Amino acid sequence: MEIPYKGQVISDEFDLTNPMFREEWQNFLSEIKINNSEATDVEERTRGQSSNPEWFTGKYRTGRITASSIKV
Numbered sequence: 001m002e003i004p005y006k007g008q009v010i011s012d013e014f015d016l017t018n019p020m021f022r023e024e025w026q027n028f029l030s031e032i033k034i035n036n037s038e039a040t041d042v043e044e045r046t047r048g049q050s051s052n053p054e055w056f057t058g059k060y061r062t063g064r065i066t067a068s069s070i071k072v
Contacts (some may be wrong), residue, residue: 046055
């Protein structure tokens with residue numbers, strides 16, 4: 001599987017034991033991590049995602065793994 005991130009593609013072939021990758025992964029997780037209050041706010045603000053411009057232009061979708069990005 002390949003996941004787009006910051007103009008690059010993260011592949012499941014990365015060596016997870018590599019310290020550089022581990023640091024990048026921790027940075028990525030810290031960027032997307034939100035608390036329960038933020039999750040509730042995002043859910044309320046982005047209801048009706050396909051017709052909600054804030055979902056597409058806001059910070060909510062960028063960098064997230066969504067059903068449309070997985071294409072299984």
